[in-house]
Amino acid sequence: MSGAWDALAGGFAAAAMRSATPLLLALVGETVRQRAGVIDLGTEGEMLVGAAAAFAVTSTSGSPALGLAVGAVAGGALSLLHALLCVRLRCNQFASGLCVAMLGYGLSAFAGAGFVGQSIDTFAPVRWFGTPTVALALAAVPASAVALAWTRFGLALRAVGESTEAARASGLRVEWLQTVAVGIGGLAAGAGGAALSIDYAQTWAEGMTRGRGLVAVGLVIVARWNPVLTLPAALLFGGAEALALRVQSTGATASSHLLHMLPYATSLGVFILTCLRRRGAATGAPAGLAAVLNR
Amino acid sequence: MTRSEDRTRSTRRSALTFACCGFAALVAFASAAPRAVAEGPLRVGVLIPGSKSDKGWMESGYDGLKRAEAKHGAKVKVSFVENVKFADMEQALTMLATKSDLVIGVGGQTEASVRKVAKRFAKVKFSVVGGNKGSQDQNVAQYDVRQAEIAFVAGAAAAMLSKNGAVSYVGGLEIPAIVNAGKEFGKGAKFVKPDIKYFESYTGDFDDVAKSKEATLAAIAQGADVHYHILNLGLRGMEQAAREKSTHIIGSYTDRCGTDPLYVAYSITGVGYQVEYAIDQLVAGTWKAEFKPFGLKMGPKSSDLKVCGGLSAEQLKKLDQIKADILAGKIQTLDS
Numbered sequence: 001m002s003g004a005w006d007a008l009a010g011g012f013a014a015a016a017m018r019s020a021t022p023l024l025l026a027l028v029g030e031t032v033r034q035r036a037g038v039i040d041l042g043t044e045g046e047m048l049v050g051a052a053a054a055f056a057v058t059s060t061s062g063s064p065a066l067g068l069a070v071g072a073v074a075g076g077a078l079s080l081l082h083a084l085l086c087v088r089l090r091c092n093q094f095a096s097g098l099c100v101a102m103l104g105y106g107l108s109a110f111a112g113a114g115f116v117g118q119s120i121d122t123f124a125p126v127r128w129f130g131t132p133t134v135a136l137a138l139a140a141v142p143a144s145a146v147a148l149a150w151t152r153f154g155l156a157l158r159a160v161g162e163s164t165e166a167a168r169a170s171g172l173r174v175e176w177l178q179t180v181a182v183g184i185g186g187l188a189a190g191a192g193g194a195a196l197s198i199d200y201a202q203t204w205a206e207g208m209t210r211g212r213g214l215v216a217v218g219l220v221i222v223a224r225w226n227p228v229l230t231l232p233a234a235l236l237f238g239g240a241e242a243l244a245l246r247v248q249s250t251g252a253t254a255s256s257h258l259l260h261m262l263p264y265a266t267s268l269g270v271f272i273l274t275c276l277r278r279r280g281a282a283t284g285a286p287a288g289l290a291a292v293l294n295r
Numbered sequence: 296m297t298r299s300e301d302r303t304r305s306t307r308r309s310a311l312t313f314a315c316c317g318f319a320a321l322v323a324f325a326s327a328a329p330r331a332v333a334e335g336p337l338r339v340g341v342l343i344p345g346s347k348s349d350k351g352w353m354e355s356g357y358d359g360l361k362r363a364e365a366k367h368g369a370k371v372k373v374s375f376v377e378n379v380k381f382a383d384m385e386q387a388l389t390m391l392a393t394k395s396d397l398v399i400g401v402g403g404q405t406e407a408s409v410r411k412v413a414k415r416f417a418k419v420k421f422s423v424v425g426g427n428k429g430s431q432d433q434n435v436a437q438y439d440v441r442q443a444e445i446a447f448v449a450g451a452a453a454a455m456l457s458k459n460g461a462v463s464y465v466g467g468l469e470i471p472a473i474v475n476a477g478k479e480f481g482k483g484a485k486f487v488k489p490d491i492k493y494f495e496s497y498t499g500d501f502d503d504v505a506k507s508k509e510a511t512l513a514a515i516a517q518g519a520d521v522h523y524h525i526l527n528l529g530l531r532g533m534e535q536a537a538r539e540k541s542t543h544i545i546g547s548y549t550d551r552c553g554t555d556p557l558y559v560a561y562s563i564t565g566v567g568y569q570v571e572y573a574i575d576q577l578v579a580g581t582w583k584a585e586f587k588p589f590g591l592k593m594g595p596k597s598s599d600l601k602v603c604g605g606l607s608a609e610q611l612k613k614l615d616q617i618k619a620d621i622l623a624g625k626i627q628t629l630d631s
């Protein structure tokens with residue numbers, strides 16, 4: 001029993017945070033976007049280009065900090081395509097997002113092909129947090145919460161997310177604000193991908209995010225579009241992922257397929273529970289998203 | 296309905312019928328058209344589902360096709376595609392089959408698509424490296440790598456090399472071939488040390504680096520200090536975990552002893568050897584549609600274990616005895 005307990009508990013908190021960090025960065029960015037009324041299914045592609053760019057730069061320059069910065073910028077740059085398509089040209093947001101995701105997948109695979117199998121030197125450890133990317137992800141949570149709740153820019157973003165007509169009538173530059181929100185989300189997604197490739201895995205592999213970008217888009221709903229709740233949402237998913245692997249190593253005879261469902265089932269369960277408890281109350285979704293979903 | 300609408304409908308119907316007949320004729324012609332007689336070099340198309348730089352199964356397959364190319368020179372012309380997702384396999388195999396005399400699928404995951412495409416290209420030969428027994432198609436050969444067999448020997452070596460008395464295995468997909476290898480690895484370890492601790496887990500993905508790192512760390516948390524695997528790019532994650540915690544790995548597919556102190560041994564599974572074999576048979580004119588087990592009985596290039604160091608002469612002798620006992624049938628292992 002003590003062996004099994006060691007497997008489950010030993011380093012579990014660290015494992016959950018490690019698993020959650022890339023996801024948390026993408027989740028914070030997507031929350032900002034959705035609060036401005038834009039859904040981006042291309043988060044996965046942005047994470048991948050961020051991961052590939054960060055690894056390539058770190059490998060050639062020897063500087064993981066530069067790699068992280070370039071990874072973030074790469075994700076941001078790709079996200080601007082989504083902004084162009086859905087904010088400026090009014091294309092369907094889901095279609096645009098999927099195009100960006102596929103483009104990101106292909107671009108990252110092409111650009112990263114020469115770096116498969118290479119190793120890099122990563123960040124030096126940071127006290128309390130372990131690595132700088134964990135510190136960055138944890139800092140992004142209160143920073144985005146404060147920015148959205150207590151700054152003029154945040155207020156403007158929220159107003160746009162609630163109603164573009166009302167925002168426009170009050171003099172706000174709706175398209176510009178939504179484009180900036182999309183760009184911020186892209187920067188965060190790119191940073192999340194970079195954290196995965198140059199910090200956590202310290203390698204590049206095609207498609208290495210394995211759906212974490214799409215998970216981030218879904219977890220925004222579990223977090224109720226509240227930046228503060230992105231941390232527990234990401235930890236819930238990351239922790240369930242770490243737990244699924246740890247349960248297997250205790251020798252439990254549970255099917256690995258069922259165990260791998262755990263993160264998704266847990267997130268869905270929490271979502272359903274919170275919906276039931278708050279029936280009739282505002283769900284937290286920006287009103288402007290309803291127009292996107294109903295289109 | 297007016298006469299004009301009636302005529303329009305009739306015209307549309309005729310056009311549609313004509314188009315369908317034309318298309319059917321085209322398909323029939325394309326299927327029935329005799330394949331051009333192969334002149335010049337024999338053409339080989341190879342489908343590698345993963346990355347040819349994965350330091351594992353796929354890279355071994357790629358190395359094999361390169362060796363065959365070098366060996367046969369102008370007699371063969373080899374083309375390959377890599378990183379092919381499952382949903383695209385049929386299309387990729389069809390593309391290869393239209394311009395090849397032999398198509399090789401490197402991995403059991405290609406088998407279903409190979410069998411489907413092979414039915415449409417009766418005159419093209421198909422070989423599946425890592426294939427299963429199943430029904431025998433007239434133009435498909437399946438080569439059994441017998442990974443579970445060498446995993447037993449790897450388990451025995453791991454038990455000898457482990458200082459903590461705990462070893463672990465991380466597999467990708469939880470499918471019979473991968474599960475059997477894991478079970479044999481555990482059995483091999485217990486064969487040498489009955490009280491050894493053994494941890495087994497499956498990430499659900501051969502290429503998920505993050506999950507394989509977590510799975511390895513979970514095993515290390517319980518004391519495992521020698522790890523085995525069937526992973527592709529996911530191996531990078533295991534390497535990261537082992538490097539962080541100063542444990543060791545038994546590598547797979549190719550002997551790379553001396554290149555990385557992280558690896559204490561390598562189990563050789565001749566994926567590339569089987570690719571070479573298929574091409575050799577084609578060139579010699581002796582290619583056969585058959586289910587062919589490889590494994591230890593086909594020699595060290597097909598299956599072997601190389602220990603990089605850390606074992607005594609007596610222990611190495613014991614490993615050789617285990618291999619001999621497997622060949623003699625005294626030790627039974629699961630099928631791949």
